[in-house]
Structure formats: structure tokens, C-alpha cells
Amino acid sequence: MISKQMLNIESHIKIAEDTFEVVLPLPDEIELKPGQFVHIALKGHMLRRPVSVADVDKEANTFTIIFKIFGEGTLALSKYRAGESLDVILPCGSFYPIENINVNHALIVGGGIGVPPLYYLGKQLKEKGVKVTSVLGFQSGSQVFYEDKFRALGDTFVATNDGSYGHKGFVTDIIKDLNKPIDYYFSCGPTPMLQAVTKQLEKEKGYISLEERMGCGVGTCYACVIPLRENPKQSKKICKDGPVFYANEVILS
Amino acid sequence: MSLAVQLPGLELKNPVMPASGCFGFGKEYSQFYDLDKLGAIIVKAATGEARYGNPTPRVAETESGMLNAIGLQNPGVETIVKEELPFLRPFHTPVIANVAGSTVEEYVYVAKTLNKSDDISALELNISCPNVKEGGVQFGTDPELAKEVTYKVKEASDYPVYVKLSPNVSNITAMAKAVADAGADGLSMINTLTGMQINLKQRKPIIANQTGGLSGPAIKPIAIRMIYEVKQALDIPIIGMGGIMTAEDVLEFLLAGANAVAVGTANFQNPLACPEIIQQLPETLKKYGFRSVEEAIGKGHEG
Numbered sequence: 001m002i003s004k005q006m007l008n009i010e011s012h013i014k015i016a017e018d019t020f021e022v023v024l025p026l027p028d029e030i031e032l033k034p035g036q037f038v039h040i041a042l043k044g045h046m047l048r049r050p051v052s053v054a055d056v057d058k059e060a061n062t063f064t065i066i067f068k069i070f071g072e073g074t075l076a077l078s079k080y081r082a083g084e085s086l087d088v089i090l091p092c093g094s095f096y097p098i099e100n101i102n103v104n105h106a107l108i109v110g111g112g113i114g115v116p117p118l119y120y121l122g123k124q125l126k127e128k129g130v131k132v133t134s135v136l137g138f139q140s141g142s143q144v145f146y147e148d149k150f151r152a153l154g155d156t157f158v159a160t161n162d163g164s165y166g167h168k169g170f171v172t173d174i175i176k177d178l179n180k181p182i183d184y185y186f187s188c189g190p191t192p193m194l195q196a197v198t199k200q201l202e203k204e205k206g207y208i209s210l211e212e213r214m215g216c217g218v219g220t221c222y223a224c225v226i227p228l229r230e231n232p233k234q235s236k237k238i239c240k241d242g243p244v245f246y247a248n249e250v251i252l253s
Numbered sequence: 254m255s256l257a258v259q260l261p262g263l264e265l266k267n268p269v270m271p272a273s274g275c276f277g278f279g280k281e282y283s284q285f286y287d288l289d290k291l292g293a294i295i296v297k298a299a300t301g302e303a304r305y306g307n308p309t310p311r312v313a314e315t316e317s318g319m320l321n322a323i324g325l326q327n328p329g330v331e332t333i334v335k336e337e338l339p340f341l342r343p344f345h346t347p348v349i350a351n352v353a354g355s356t357v358e359e360y361v362y363v364a365k366t367l368n369k370s371d372d373i374s375a376l377e378l379n380i381s382c383p384n385v386k387e388g389g390v391q392f393g394t395d396p397e398l399a400k401e402v403t404y405k406v407k408e409a410s411d412y413p414v415y416v417k418l419s420p421n422v423s424n425i426t427a428m429a430k431a432v433a434d435a436g437a438d439g440l441s442m443i444n445t446l447t448g449m450q451i452n453l454k455q456r457k458p459i460i461a462n463q464t465g466g467l468s469g470p471a472i473k474p475i476a477i478r479m480i481y482e483v484k485q486a487l488d489i490p491i492i493g494m495g496g497i498m499t500a501e502d503v504l505e506f507l508l509a510g511a512n513a514v515a516v517g518t519a520n521f522q523n524p525l526a527c528p529e530i531i532q533q534l535p536e537t538l539k540k541y542g543f544r545s546v547e548e549a550i551g552k553g554h555e556g
Binding site for chain 1: 274275276277280281282284285297305306309310311312313314315317318319321323326459469470518520521522523524525
């Protein structure tokens with residue numbers, strides 16, 4: 001059940017250039033699934049900021065979010081410290097439906113700040129006995145994070161746009177040379193990357209997760225809609241019907 | 254302490270209701286609290302046919318407010334009557350339906366369709382949406398058009414009609430008088446102010462529609478001024494709105510002359526905004542020397 005909670009920050013650390021990892025307590029009776037996000041209120045800001053769930057630690061009863069400074073809101077969020085409390089709405093949105101699909105080998109494709117939700121997803125896939133191959137793209141080496149954590153899940157390849165770390169180029173360059181049969185792919189990242197990945201993997205089954213400027217974050221305001229392929233005049237709400245969609249369900253633009 | 258307020262067609266247990274477009278049709282926020290706590294609910298705008306709205310981005314945060322250009326996205330009045338309004342039936346909270354359109358005929362069609370529904374108690378006539386190309390705001394900025402559409406909708410509906418005024422005019426009292434002359438049962442004011450925000454890096458407006466409606470605390474002084482002016486000129490019930498975040502804000506609207514208030518943008522920041530404001534209202538009224546909501550209405554005009 002969705003609710004608004006005040007959560008005390010357990011840790012707040014910088015893990016890469018402009019990129020922060022925040023650990024928060026997981027409230028009782030709240031279940032967070034891979035792909036879902038939390039909607040965070042910030043002092044002095046009218047609108048909340050959606051941040052995806054990067055991990056859940058069921059033993060410690062905590063969850064992790066990762067964000068990158070993009071504007072005023074994420075800058076404000078970067079200045080919070082452990083011990084301070086955050087006003088959070090959770091859980092928000094849809095999740096990767098891994099309980100309902102038959103998958104033996106999953107390809108994970110993440111770009112930049114689209115990488116975090118895929119870590120929690122990959123971890124759950126591995127726990128289910130699924131073979132996981134991860135392809136991660138970043139702008140440059142200074143922005144790479146969680147590479148070791150992904151390596152613990154399976155084969156992991158890193159690309160950077162400027163070539164300062166890993167393969168020079170895009171995630172699609174790596175996918176092209178993979179030559180491994182996959183059942184499903186799961187992707188999250190900037191729209192141009194998602195466009196390229198969904199086109200390249202058009203014949204594969206896959207799920208993507210999206211981001212957009214949101215208003216309410218719970219489905220009332222119709223700010224964050226995405227048009228549907230079967231009828232471009234119709235749309236779904238990213239905050240409530242998404243952020244996870246079947247890869248060929250929506251029009252990315 | 255009595256928070257009750259009587260308005261044409263509306264017996265309100267308290268004067269606080271969510272504003273149209275900020276509450277959908279109630280389902281989402283009913284997950285956060287019991288909608289019985291609300292004075293009333295103004296649901297999202299209905300048009301004759303389904304509308305798909307504007308391209309995204311549709312919202313942008315501003316200093317003390319936000320811009321939106323949703324574009325009246327809604328499934329059309331028939332679907333709203335059949336599939337959305339029945340959800341609110343079990344609650345003991347009056348529902349106000351918001352009527353939008355591009356032509357007088359469309360407004361009338363929407364009002365007639367809503368007239369068949371037993372799930373509502375009043376209409377809010379939206380002649381002030383700034384975010385659609387046709388209709389909406391031109392009815393809200395030309396007193397003659399406003400008068401005509403109000404008259405025709407009054408004729409088509411058995412429900413009381415509250416006309417939602419646009420602040421994007423130089424003479425708000427003239428607009429208020431025009432719709433009052435046409436038979437409006439009340440006013441709802443104010444809608445959003447047209448604004449724009451430009452992204453410095455991209456060198457273009459953030460909102461795809463370029464302009465959007467500004468809401469939130471940034472517009473509250475304008476709402477207060479306009480309600481105050483209209484209250485001085487006319488004796489007509491007013492549902493006040495524009496940047497209400499706290500019970501103190503509610504009292505300020507009451508003093509200006511509002512009989513009830515709607516809370517919009519605050520719902521996005523805090524889904525519990527309405528019930529929290531309602532809970533704090535008795536203490537706030539008491540603090541400023543009032544024994545009821547009714548007692549405070551218009552009291553900013555004496556002295």
C-alpha cells in the first residue's frame with residue numbers, strides 16, 4: 001500500500017562524479033520491487049523528485065536509492081546527510097514482472113543514472129537462478145559505479161562515451177558483439193539509448209523503464225504521460241502505469 | 254467548532270476541497286486517507302470527447318510554485334460519468350464536476366451529460382484553462398463570451414453552476430459581473446496565471462507547450478486581491494483557490510471573501526495536504542478569534 005513516510009537517512013555517500021547513494025530504512029509492511037521508485041519531498045521545493053530503488057536489503061530492513069545531480073532538486077538532495085529525515089512517498093509505480101515470465105538468460109542494459117534500478121532487478125534475477133549478462137554505459141570513467149556489484153551477478157561489460165574507461169562507445173556496440181542467446185532484456189537509461197537498444201533488440205522480448213518530469217507521482221495529474229504504439233493519440237502514465245513498460249508498448253521520443 | 258458551510262447545492266462539513274485537475278477522480282488519494290474527511294471534491298475537467306493533452310514535459314517547478322500544461326487530458330464526459338464518478342458514490346462528500354469545452358455547444362453537451370448523473374452536486378464551469386489552443390481561456394477573458402456560455406450551461410443543467418474565473422484579465426470584477434448576470438450560482442477563483450520558464454542549457458522553454466499555468470503559493474496574493482475586489486462589488490458565493498498550503502492560508506481566503514476553498518498544487522507536495530489543513534483549521538480559527546468558519550467569511554473587509 002502506498003503511503004507517505006518520514007525516513008531517517010542511514011547513510012548518504014558519493015559513489016561517483018555527481019552521483020550519490022542514500023540508504024533509508026524500509027518501513028514495515030512496505031514492499032519495494034525492482035523498477036519501482038520513491039517520490040521525495042525536498043525543503044524549499046514545490047514538487048517531489050522521483051528516484052528509483054537501487055537495492056533492498058531484507059535482513060537490514062533498508063533500501064538504497066542512487067541519484068545524480070541534474071538540477072536544483074537533485075542538488076538539494078545531495079546536500080542531505082545521514083541522520084536527517086526525508087519525506088518519502090512509497091512504493092510508486094510498476095515493476096519488472098519477473099515473477100510472471102519464464103527467463104533463463106537475461107540481458108541487462110543500463111545507461112548512466114538508469115543503471116540503479118537494474119542492480120536490484122539483476123540481484124533478484126540471480127536469486128531466481130537466472131543467468132545475468134550486464135552491459136552498462138556511462139559518459140566517462142569518473143561516472144562509473146556499481147561495476148563490481150554487477151560483476152558479482154554475472155558477465156559485465158562497461159562502455160564509456162569518451163573511452164576513458166572500458167569500451168569506447170555505446171552499449172549497442174557491445175550488445176552487437178555479444179552473440180549469446182537471451183530470453184529477455186531489461187533496460188533503463190536516457191531516451192536516445194533506449195531508442196537505440198529497443199531498435200537493436202526489436203525481435204527480443206524486453207522491458208524498459210522510463211523517467212519524465214512528474215507532478216504528483218501517484219497518477220492524478222497527467223503530467224508524465226507516454227504515447228502508445230498501437231494508438232499514438234493514447235497514452236499511459238509513467239508514474240502509475242509505468243515506469244516499467246513492455247519494450248514495444250510505448251513511443252520513445 | 255463548526256466548520257460547516259452552506260453554498261448553493263452544497264452542504265459542506267468543512268470548507269476545504271481539492272481543486273480540479275489536482276486530484277484526478279479521487280482514486281489515487283483515497284489510498285492515503287478517507288475522502289469523507291473532505292468538504293467536497295472537485296474532479297478533473299470533462300470535455301465532450303476524450304482529449305489526449307499536450308506533449309511532454311507538461312510540468313516545471315518554479316520559485317514557490319509550478320507551471321503545468323496538461324491540456325485537459327481526460328477520457329470524455331460519458332466515460333467519466335460511467336466509469337469514474339461511481340467510485341466516489343460511497344463517500345459522504347459532495348462532488349463538483351468540472352465542465353470544459355472548445356465551443357458553447359461542447360460546454361452544453363458536457364453539462365447535459367453530467368445532468369444525467371446522480372453522483373454530483375454541482376458544476377464548475379471551466380472557462381479559464383490557459384493550456385488548450387481552442388476554447389477554454391477565450392471564454393474566460395471576454396465578458397460577452399463568458400456571459401453566453403454561462404447562460405447556456407445554466408439553461409442545460411439542473412445543478413448549481415460555479416464559474417471558474419481566469420486571472421489573466423485586467424478587470425476581474427467585470428468578468429465576475431458578466432457571469433453573475435448570466436445566472437452563475439457562484440464563482441470559483443482563481444485558475445492559473447499564464448507563465449513560462451526557459452532552460453538555460455537548452456535555451457528553450459522547459460514546457461513543451463512553451464507556456465503553462467502558474468499555480469502554488471506564488472499566485473496566492475493575486476488570488477486574495479481578486480477575491481477581495483469581487484467581494485466588494487458583488488454578493489455571490491466564492492470558492493477561493495490559489496496557492497493554499499496551510500490553515501492560515503484558508504483563513505486569509507475566508508477573510509478576503511471566499512465561502513469555501515480549494516487546494517491544488519499542495520496535494521502534489523503533500524498527498525495529505527487537505528486532511529492536515531482541515532485538522533488544523535479549528536485551532537487556527539480560534540487563534541484569530543473566530544468561533545466558526547461562517548463567522549470569518551468576508552471579515553477582511555471591515556476596518
